[in-house]
Amino acid sequence: MKNKNIMTRLTIGCCVGALAGVLTQKKNIQQVAGEKEKLVLLLSTVAGVICGICLAAVAVLIIKKLGGKMDGLYREDGYDERQLAVRGLAYKAAYGTLMWYVGIISLLSEILDISWFMSFSGMWLGICLSILVFTVLCIVKDAYMSFYSNAKGILMISSFVGLINLGIGIGVILNRNPLLVDGKLSSLYINLIVGILFCITTITFLGKIIYNRKHREEDEE
Amino acid sequence: MKNLKMKSARAALDMSQQDLADAVQVSRQTINAIEKGDYNPTINLCRSICRVLGKTLDDLFWEEEK
Structure with a gap:
């Protein structure tokens, strides 16, 4: 189930x-x-x-x-009250980030006539930025993993998705595809954006796991 | 402000933060945050902790006025 x-x-x-x-x-x-x-x-x-x-x-x-158990890798009912509060703040920060991003690119487009980000991939960049803010905040504040989450599974999925997208993104760069098409960010670079997002998430998550393991004994004392 | 009363009550029962966290169904980091004074738990969580540690709310969470 x-x-x-x-x-x-x-x-x-x-x-x-x-x-x-x-x-x-x-x-x-x-x-x-x-x-x-x-x-x-x-x-x-x-x-x-x-x-x-x-x-x-x-x-x-x-x-x-x-990775062993896959129990509810994405279940949302396994967070305690502190984690839910942190996630609420992280959602707020992510929402704010997206609003600022939309505001800034709209102003850039309307006032300075720079419409690089007024495209499909520009929109993705904003979404990825806000997801990044949410994820990093949750990871740093120990609210990313629920009780049922499997750290190994999360690490495997995010590194797999990150590396695949990064690989495709690097391929796009190596093929010398232009970054801007008709003055807008090319949709070919979406993979690179998603790849970078997942790589940052994976590295932050891994760093936090190592940090928690190192400081566990200190916390108990 | 650190909650040393809770920490000592837990240590007296020879429980680790993880043991207490499992017993009250929260993450170990939440127990750590409460003990360090970084998080104020809700009354429900306070009651659960008291129940597991065999103490009253006053024993663990009441601050004496100076």
Whole structure:
């Protein structure tokens, strides 16, 4: 039942990712003249979703095998009162970050005519920034993991996702794809942004685990 | 302000922070934060801690006026 819950969330995540891919490819699909090419693009998107579901299933199986228990990796009912309070403040900070980001890029666009971030990837950058603020605050204040969370599983998933996205992002840079397309941040750089987000999260989480282990005896004294 | 009364009551029962945390169903860090005075627990958590440590609210959480 718990694994089903994780599978559902991972699958939803993959489908949202595929949908984001469709949205970014919408322009390309419209520009393709032939019906055959349109069909190929749509079929490749469907294949992407199916691939995402399969990847989610494989990820759950691997983590279950290597990381031991998968009990409620994403359950939200396992936080104590202090953790819930901290998470509330972290949500507030993340919301504030997103508001500031939207405000700043809107002003940049309207007043200074700099519209680098007024694009799909610009929007992702804002979302990633706010998620980063939330995650780092929760990790630092020991409110990231619930009682049912498995640190090994979280580390494995976030490092896996981070490295995959970072790899794709570095590939985009090595292929010398332009950072700006039509004066806006290219959607090809989304993977790099997500990769950096997950890598920072993983490093912070790992650092906090090591710090807690080192200071555990001190706390008891 | 550090809650030394709670810390000594826990130590008297030879319990670690993790043991107490498991008994009252909170994280070890929350128990640590209460003992260090970084977090003020709700009355429900105070009652749970008192129950596990066999003390009253006054014993653990009442500050004597100077």
